[in-house]
Amino acid sequence: MPELPEVETVRRGLAPTLEGARLVRVEARRPDLRFPLPPQFAARLTGARVLGLTRRGKYILAALSTDETWLIHLGMTGRFEVLRGVNARAPGEFVHVAPQAAAHAHIVVETESGARLTYFDARRFGFMDLAATATLAEHPRLVGMGPEPLGPDFTPKGLQSAFAGRRQNVKALLLDQRVVAGLGNIYVCEALFRARLSPRRAAGGVGLTRLARLTDAIREVLEGAIAAGGSTLRDFADVAGGAGYFQHRFEVYGREGEACTRSACPGVVRRLVQGGRSTFFCPVCQT
DNA sequence: CCCACGACCTGTGGGC
């Protein structure tokens, strides 16, 4: 589910509760998510203070006072819920888009100040790890990851080098986290539409003019989505159970058969399957 | 190295 804007929404939601907080009780209700949790996972978190919460691509990174960093990936259905204080369950305080089954509450963390954080993940495609902060950049999940699309290293020329000689289509390569970090199926479709670029083009053949449109489009889409609190199709919720609303601004994703939203374009949005995943695009104005 | 594809896991929505 969550791509960069949703992960950033979760990070911002967790920050007020976690930053500076000491973790006093940690419960792992099963030994694994997608992968086994690291050895002594709960014990290594217990007693630690969270120094800061950052994000890299689709990972949330919690730097700890123990000189370790807690890495969190939400997979497709990972979700955090934050309950604060004794009145946390007061009627009406939280709106749950889809109440999470207790069976999927895998990790529970309580802070010294009485907040409780629960990680739910129905499909268990999410995963967590603990790694020494000093060598975090060498972590296998982070090493080789492409530039942050909202940072200064994401440029048309950089994208051109990443695409050079590649015959794969642009859509598939933009989903590759080594090319650019944080994009997923929705925002790649939306960005390609805004850039008027066909998802079927061979990546290596795209010129700088188009790549400049693409990098701009990616930034615009992601910034708009973060400002809207992410997109909620079925699973995504922020830490208070609320929905994002960027899905109302989708121009192609999920709109197969609808008229192209670009003014004066006579096209109809089509769906095709690339690399086993749906791509939505306008075959008339995306070239 | 590059690329295509199946696998992982559960829930849900649409069609019949």
Add this chain to the structure above:
DNA sequence: TGCCCACAGGTCGTGG
């Protein structure tokens, strides 16, 4: 109403 299949926001491992 009920059943079954297709599909879902991600990533990894394997094979050619």
